[in-house]
Amino acid sequence: xxxxxxxxxxxxxxxxxxxxxxxxxxxxxxxxxxxxxxxxxxxxxxxxxxxxxxxxxxxxxxxxxxxxxxxxxxxxxxxxxxxxxxxxxxxxxxxxxxxxxxxxxxxxxxxxxxxxxxxxxxxxxxxxxxxxxxxxxxxxxxxxxxxxxxxxxxxxx
Numbered sequence: 001x002x003x004x005x006x007x008x009x010x011x012x013x014x015x016x017x018x019x020x021x022x023x024x025x026x027x028x029x030x031x032x033x034x035x036x037x038x039x040x041x042x043x044x045x046x047x048x049x050x051x052x053x054x055x056x057x058x059x060x061x062x063x064x065x066x067x068x069x070x071x072x073x074x075x076x077x078x079x080x081x082x083x084x085x086x087x088x089x090x091x092x093x094x095x096x097x098x099x100x101x102x103x104x105x106x107x108x109x110x111x112x113x114x115x116x117x118x119x120x121x122x123x124x125x126x127x128x129x130x131x132x133x134x135x136x137x138x139x140x141x142x143x144x145x146x147x148x149x150x151x152x153x154x155x156x157x
Contacts, residue, residue, distance in 0.1 A: 003138045003139040004139075007028070007125070008112070009125070009131070009132055009135060010025070011025055011026075011139040013139060013143055013146075016147070017038065021038070021040075022039070023139070023143075024037050027099075028114075030116070032090075032096070032114060032116060033095045033096065033098075037095055039095050045092050046136045046137070046139055046140035047140050049089060049092070049136050050134075050136035051133075052089060053089055053103060053133045054129060056110055056130060059103065059105045059110055063106065063108065066104070071104075074106055084102060087103055088101065089112070098118045099116055100114065100115045101114040101115075103127070103129065109126050110127055110128070110129045111124050111126055
């Protein structure tokens with residue numbers, strides 16, 4: 001089941017396998033979990049991430065304080081500085097080990113940018129911070145319900 005929009009940010013929940021939640025993550029139309037899409041404790045991870053990303057107002061206040069005249073310059077300068085961890089998102093263990101994603105303000109808008117290590121490129125998309133958070137929460141709720149439904153249907157032995 002798809003949550004969000006693949007052109008900006010989406011989580012495509014594909015089911016469960018061996019106690020793991022299988023989900024593809026899309027940023028700017030690209031599947032960033034091609035190598036590994038099996039997530040451990042994905043519901044709690046999504047809920048924490050949703051809280052972390054729902055800070056658009058806070059991010060926009062720092063817009064004029066950050067370096068970089070272009071989005072690419074800003075992204076690269078943030079990556080080269082310790083402050084990068086203040087902007088990091090989607091740090092979800094092995095399935096997202098191939099990316100370093102941050103949300104950053106630029107000229108009054110919020111962007112989700114990701115360095116794809118395996119492909120050696122950076123992708124970015126203008127995004128609504130509350131949509132990012134809402135997508136994560138909707139996916140978490142659906143997955144939680146799927147897990148609870150599966151557990152209730154298991155034989156008691």
